[in-house]
Amino acid sequence: MSHSLRLGIDLGGTTAKVGVVDERAQVLHAISVPTPMDFSQAADAMAAAVHEVAALSGCTVQDFPFAGAGVPSMINPRTGRMVFANNTGWHDAPMREALEQRLGIPVHLANDADCALLAEAQAGAAQGADHALMITLGTGVGSAIILNGHLFTGGDGMGMEAGHLPLVAGGYPCTCGARGCLEAYASATGLAALAREELQQVQHSALHAPDAKLTGRTIFAAANQGDAAAIRIIDRYCALLAQGLGGLITVFRPQVVIVGGGISHAGAPLFDRLHTLVPQFVFAHEQIGTPDIRPAALGNEAGIVGAAFLDRA
Amino acid sequence: MSHSLRLGIDLGGTTAKVGVVDERAQVLHAISVPTPMDFSQAADAMAAAVHEVAALSGCTVQDFPFAGAGVPSMINPRTGRMVFANNTGWHDAPMREALEQRLGIPVHLANDADCALLAEAQAGAAQGADHALMITLGTGVGSAIILNGHLFTGGDGMGMEAGHLPLVAGGYPCTCGARGCLEAYASATGLAALAREELQQVQHSALHAPDAKLTGRTIFAAANQGDAAAIRIIDRYCALLAQGLGGLITVFRPQVVIVGGGISHAGAPLFDRLHTLVPQFVFAHEQIGTPDIRPAALGNEAGIVGAAFLDRA
Numbered sequence: 001m002s003h004s005l006r007l008g009i010d011l012g013g014t015t016a017k018v019g020v021v022d023e024r025a026q027v028l029h030a031i032s033v034p035t036p037m038d039f040s041q042a043a044d045a046m047a048a049a050v051h052e053v054a055a056l057s058g059c060t061v062q063d064f065p066f067a068g069a070g071v072p073s074m075i076n077p078r079t080g081r082m083v084f085a086n087n088t089g090w091h092d093a094p095m096r097e098a099l100e101q102r103l104g105i106p107v108h109l110a111n112d113a114d115c116a117l118l119a120e121a122q123a124g125a126a127q128g129a130d131h132a133l134m135i136t137l138g139t140g141v142g143s144a145i146i147l148n149g150h151l152f153t154g155g156d157g158m159g160m161e162a163g164h165l166p167l168v169a170g171g172y173p174c175t176c177g178a179r180g181c182l183e184a185y186a187s188a189t190g191l192a193a194l195a196r197e198e199l200q201q202v203q204h205s206a207l208h209a210p211d212a213k214l215t216g217r218t219i220f221a222a223a224n225q226g227d228a229a230a231i232r233i234i235d236r237y238c239a240l241l242a243q244g245l246g247g248l249i250t251v252f253r254p255q256v257v258i259v260g261g262g263i264s265h266a267g268a269p270l271f272d273r274l275h276t277l278v279p280q281f282v283f284a285h286e287q288i289g290t291p292d293i294r295p296a297a298l299g300n301e302a303g304i305v306g307a308a309f310l311d312r313a
Numbered sequence: 314m315s316h317s318l319r320l321g322i323d324l325g326g327t328t329a330k331v332g333v334v335d336e337r338a339q340v341l342h343a344i345s346v347p348t349p350m351d352f353s354q355a356a357d358a359m360a361a362a363v364h365e366v367a368a369l370s371g372c373t374v375q376d377f378p379f380a381g382a383g384v385p386s387m388i389n390p391r392t393g394r395m396v397f398a399n400n401t402g403w404h405d406a407p408m409r410e411a412l413e414q415r416l417g418i419p420v421h422l423a424n425d426a427d428c429a430l431l432a433e434a435q436a437g438a439a440q441g442a443d444h445a446l447m448i449t450l451g452t453g454v455g456s457a458i459i460l461n462g463h464l465f466t467g468g469d470g471m472g473m474e475a476g477h478l479p480l481v482a483g484g485y486p487c488t489c490g491a492r493g494c495l496e497a498y499a500s501a502t503g504l505a506a507l508a509r510e511e512l513q514q515v516q517h518s519a520l521h522a523p524d525a526k527l528t529g530r531t532i533f534a535a536a537n538q539g540d541a542a543a544i545r546i547i548d549r550y551c552a553l554l555a556q557g558l559g560g561l562i563t564v565f566r567p568q569v570v571i572v573g574g575g576i577s578h579a580g581a582p583l584f585d586r587l588h589t590l591v592p593q594f595v596f597a598h599e600q601i602g603t604p605d606i607r608p609a610a611l612g613n614e615a616g617i618v619g620a621a622f623l624d625r626a
Contacts (some may be wrong), residue, residue, distance in 0.1 A: 040409060074596075074597060074600075074601075076601075083597055083600050084600060085600060091600075092600075105431075130468065131468030152460070154444075154565055154566030154602070155317055155443065155444030155460065155566040155567050155568060156564060156566065156568075157566075157567030158566055158597070159562075159563060159565055160564055161563045161597075162564055162602075164560060164596040165479075165561075165564060166479065166480050166481075166556045166557060166559075166560050166594070167479050167482050168482050168483070168493075169480050169481050169552075169553055169556045169557075172555060178556065178593065178594050180481075180556070181560075198615065239482075243479045243480075243482045243491065244479060246479075246491070247477060247478035247479050247494075248478075249472075250472060250474045250477045251467065251472055251473055251474065251475055251478060251564075252467055253467030253468040253470075253471055253472030254468045255469075280490070280491065281477075281479070281491050283396060283474045283477040284387060284396055284471070284474075284489075287387075287397060287405075288387075288389075288471050
């Protein structure tokens with residue numbers, strides 16, 4: 001009965017989600033468990049949750065041809081190891097091997113941004129596109145691309161880390177050690193840094209309130225209320241993000257650009273600005289146009305769905 | 314007799330070169346003609362030169378299965394038109410159609426940077442690489458990439474204009490209308506602008522001489538002579554170029570990066586700096602390494618050779 005069902009695992013820094021997904025990319029059953037910081041315990045917890053969710057769907061794990069797992073790390077596709085996972089501090093962690101041992105079925109492993117895009121291609125904003133770029137604006141900046149219908153992850157499978165393209169060389173320090181990466185400006189951390197810079201220069205802003213946190217939510221909310229400083233912060237943030245997106249479009253020429261992650265929930269105030277600004281940074285845009293820029297269509301379960309379809313990566 | 318011979322055309326802003334190339338990528342016969350500024354006259358001149366060079370090899374044009382042409386413009390691969398050619402001012406010029414009419418054989422058309430990389434892959438510094446990136450540092454910055462053994466030119470064939478990725482958003486104005494593109498810093502024009510900026514701040518430099526021109530050749534020569542200002546200019550230029558190259562490596566993870574164009578003739582003073590600096594900008598370089606960075610191996614005839622092998626693009 002499970003021949004058309006799929007298993008997806010979405011490992012996050014704090015929570016691991018596992019689910020059974022059908023051919024139409026619907027999540028039939030899902031379980032969340034906390035992510036242990038210890039690698040071996042994390043693999044145990046993920047495997048236990050997979051067994052549990054398989055049982056919920058009336059199957060055993062062995063009824064599934066494979067399990068897919070999206071993880072917050074660069075993957076070495078040859079070894080199936082997580083090269084480095086920021087959140088948990090794991091280096092060179094043998095995730096594919098650990099899961100295959102515990103599950104007894106093949107495991108397909110991918111970066112979480114790649115899974116998010118794969119889910120959008122399967123059932124979201126990238127359906128039908130042969131070439132689709134996705135950028136996620138969260139704590140960091142994730143990126144993924146589908147070229148000719150397949151995920152492209154660099155010549156050795158460890159590329160497409162577009163968050164570490166330069167945007168303002170020599171600018172804000174980035175978690176990677178360089179200065180001025182796209183991620184250093186376009187992430188939630190970057191937005192907060194842009195906000196602090198602006199707020200040092202103005203006396204009056206709702207964002208100066210003692211209990212004000214500088215997040216995408218609070219800064220966009222203040223801008224929506226007409227706070228002049230917040231509007232300047234958002235304008236500058238969007239202009240920088242637009243130049244980064246325009247450059248990526250100029251290189252990859254996708255049919256669609258999908259923007260996801262926490263900051264994308266700002267909605268129209270973000271996307272209206274991007275629709276205006278991005279074309280200015282697309283080479284020869286007057287002659288050849290600018291692709292659609294759309295919010296991610298799938299929510300919280302995208303990671304599970306994308307992982308479950310990794311056989312189509 | 315011509316079944317193993319090939320025809321290549323390398324259209325430049327001032328000169329069109331055509332040649333007959335053998336299977337080992339050797340140019341057997343070549344002719345150069347001035348490039349007329351009028352499109353129709355240019356097509357006439359190119360076709361006449363092709364007939365002439367075919368005759369030099371004892372053939373007629375009809376003995377060749379196709380002719381390849383590299384042109385200094387973005388190409389619309391569907392229509393075979395040159396979208397916009399800076400040097401000659403042509404917009405939407407139907408080059409493939411014009412050449413096919415005049416030659417009576419199929420014409421393969423590509424951007425000149427793509428041809429340069431294809432030549433390096435066939436007989437130069439990218440031989441044997443499945444994934445190779447090339448950057449040319451000339452008046453502008455050209456770029457090309459081979460992925461999985463084939464040229465990648467963007468989802469719609471009009472991408473991979475990596476010279477227009479941002480490097481210093483909001484910085485030097487670029488010919489494309491944006492500010493701070495890689496090309497605005499890494500081109501010969503960008504190097505001259507960096508030099509002018511530095512020279513405004515120093516009293517003594519050989520580059521202040523009344524007859525001093527600010528070119529790659531003169532600035533690297535002054536640096537090689539120990540001129541402190543010239544050394545600072547080169548150091549800053551190379552750091553910026555390195556961050557651009559590091560970002561491209563982080564996205565594409567090629568096996569080799571080839572640097573060509575006029576500035577690449579600086580040799581060791583350029584490449585030694587790049588070998589030191591680029592890894593700092595390659596994401597996770599300590600875990601996954603940095604590809605070889607090599608000068609282009611082919612000279613003046615690379616454009617002809619690459620065009621002649623466009624059937625293998």
